[in-house]
Every structure is written in C-alpha cells, then in structure tokens.
Amino acid sequence: MGTMILALDFGGTKLSAALLARGSTTWQDHRRAFSPPHPDAAQDLHTIIALARALLGHEKPAAIGVSFGGPVDYQTGTVRLSHHVPGWENLPLKTILETEFDAPTHVDNDANVAALGESRFGAGRGFSSMGYLTVSTGVGGGWILNGQPWRGANGMAGEIGHITIDPNGPLCLCGKRGCVERLASGPYLAADAREELLHSPLAAGEGLGGEGPLTAKQLAEAAAQGNAFAWKYLQRSAWALGVGIGNAANLLNPERFVLGGGVTKSGERYWAEIRRVARETALPEVLFEVVPAELGDDAPLWGAVALTGLV
Numbered sequence: 001m002g003t004m005i006l007a008l009d010f011g012g013t014k015l016s017a018a019l020l021a022r023g024s025t026t027w028q029d030h031r032r033a034f035s036p037p038h039p040d041a042a043q044d045l046h047t048i049i050a051l052a053r054a055l056l057g058h059e060k061p062a063a064i065g066v067s068f069g070g071p072v073d074y075q076t077g078t079v080r081l082s083h084h085v086p087g088w089e090n091l092p093l094k095t096i097l098e099t100e101f102d103a104p105t106h107v108d109n110d111a112n113v114a115a116l117g118e119s120r121f122g123a124g125r126g127f128s129s130m131g132y133l134t135v136s137t138g139v140g141g142g143w144i145l146n147g148q149p150w151r152g153a154n155g156m157a158g159e160i161g162h163i164t165i166d167p168n169g170p171l172c173l174c175g176k177r178g179c180v181e182r183l184a185s186g187p188y189l190a191a192d193a194r195e196e197l198l199h200s201p202l203a204a205g206e207g208l209g210g211e212g213p214l215t216a217k218q219l220a221e222a223a224a225q226g227n228a229f230a231w232k233y234l235q236r237s238a239w240a241l242g243v244g245i246g247n248a249a250n251l252l253n254p255e256r257f258v259l260g261g262g263v264t265k266s267g268e269r270y271w272a273e274i275r276r277v278a279r280e281t282a283l284p285e286v287l288f289e290v291v292p293a294e295l296g297d298d299a300p301l302w303g304a305v306a307l308t309g310l311v
C-alpha cells in the first residue's frame with residue numbers, strides 16, 4: 001500500500017488536488033486549476049484527474065478523500081447534483097475515482113468536509129463538538145459531534161443557512177423568506193444595498209458609491225471607516241448569523257462555533273455583533289465560543305485528508 005493520501009476539492013469555480021505523506025502536517029505538493037466559464041462535470045472530472053496524475057507520477061495513493069461542492073450521498077459516494085456545474089446528477093464519483101486510481105475513496109459535501117478539516121487541523125482542534133459555518137456566496141454549515149461528522153439521516157444536517165430568521169423577510173433562493181443566507185451572505189448584502197441606493201442615491205454617504213458594482217467587501221471596508229449605510233447591512237448580516245448560531249446552540253450545545261468564508265473578514269465590530277446576538281439568543285446556561293476558522297481555502301482539502309480515516 002502507498003504512503004500518500006490524495007485530497008481533492010471540487011469547488012464552485014476551482015479544482016484543487018493535494019498530496020500528503022502519511023504522518024506529515026504539510027502538503028508534499030498542491031495544484032489548482034480554475035474551471036472554464038461554462039464547465040460541465042466531465043470536463044471538471046478530467047481536469048482534476050489530470051492534476052492528481054501530475055502529483056502522483058507513478059505512485060498509487062493509500063487512499064483518496066474528496067470534498068464536493070454540492071449534495072452527496074456519503075454512503076455510496078454518489079453526487080446528487082451541483083448547483084453550479086451541469087452533468088453531475090447522480091454521478092458515482094467514488095466508484096469513478098476508485099476505478100481510476102485503484103485506491104479506497106471517500107466523498108462528502110464541502111461543508112461537512114471543511115467542518116472535519118477545522119475540527120482535526122484548525123480552530124476546532126481539541127474540542128469534541130463544533131458547529132462550522134462558512135459565510136461567502138452562500139451560508140453553509142456542518143457539525144462535528146463526539147469528534148465525528150454528524151451528517152443527519154440523509155446527509156443534509158448543518159443547513160444553518162436556511163434557518164428562518166424573519167418569516168416576513170425577503171425571498172431566498174431556496175423559495176422561503178428571511179433565511180440566514182438571504183440576510184447574511186455577501187451577494188445578497190450587496191444586492192440589497194444596491195437596491196436601496198437605486199431609490200436613495202444619497203444614502204451611501206462618504207466613501208461608497210462611484211463606479212462599478214457594489215460588493216460586500218466594499219461595504220465591509222466602508223463600514224470599517226465608519227460609514228453608517230454600509231454598517232446597516234453588515235449589522236443585518238451579523239444579526240442573522242447571531243440568531244442562527246444562538247438557536248443552534250440551544251439545540252445542540254456545542255463547545256465552539258467556527259466561522260469561515262469571505263464575509264467573516266468584515267472586522268472586529270462585525271464579530272462583536274455576531275457574538276452579542278448569539279449570546280442574547282441562546283439560554284444563559286448554554287455556553288459556547290464563536291471563533292474564526294484557521295484553515296481558509298484549504299479547509300476542504302484538510303478535511304478530505306481526515307475523511308480517509310488514515311490520520
């Protein structure tokens with residue numbers, strides 16, 4: 001049996017492969033490719049296999065762990081679908097990779113895998129229970145309970161992004177109203193701020209507006225400079241996350257919540273608001289910490305390593 005663990009990450013826009021020697025804590029090698037503008041499953045699969053072959057040379061991996069950006073049947077390693085890339089419907093990814101590389105393969109969705117990565121190698125180290133949230137284009141989540149991923153009856157546990165925060169709130173992509181994701185994710189924040197500026201162009205105040213589309217990052221930067229308009233939207237985001245986290249804490253009482261994703265880089269004030277609202281939402285006896293993720297974009301790859309069961 002080989003000594004190398006192969007980790008693969010099918011992200012929304014990029015594909016990554018990394019190789020780890022068993023027992024090591026740093027990648028032996030790491031390669032990345034961006035998906036073309038109109039990707040399909042066959043193309044992405046071909047690209048990631050080529051990345052992996054380039055990493056492995058003639059070596060056979062001891063095992064393969066895979067993070068996939070979409071719902072996966074963990075038991076069979078079959079992808080249900082991708083929300084970004086056509087052609088993934090019911091593709092038996094585990095079987096395809098086992099045939100290709102002749103090595104045992106484990107496949108799970110990216111939020112579960114990133115949660116596992118943070119739990120074993122990042123901000124969740126040393127804690128047996130943890131809720132993980134990623135706040136970027138969407139809001140995803142995963143659970144580690146008693147040191148193991150909790151996937152739920154059909155792999156859908158941890159969808160904290162679609163907890164209802166405001167039943168009368170704006171319509172979410174999922175068809176419901178006022179979800180955490182609808183109130184907290186980057187694209188929705190920017191879209192709602194743009195919409196308000198369309199009707200009241202002067203609302204932006206100092207340091208916002210100008211040319212080009214407004215982004216969540218610009219809002220965060222303006223808020224850090226004291227812009228009240230920008231802070232209003234970031235505060236809404238932090239509030240929605242805080243309510244979601246506080247409710248989740250009441251349900252499962254984990255030791256930590258670990259938060260990653262671009263929107264969480266919105267500064268100390270944003271974090272203080274999340275923590276304040278989460279604390280107010282949970283029962284006083286329910287104790288927990290809310291801390292930043294440590295592994296960044298590599299969380300799914302490290303989680304994929306842990307998924308193999310060899311570390």
Ligand SMILES: [Zn+2]
Pocket residue numbers: 161162172173174175176179181182
């Ligand atoms: Zn929703």
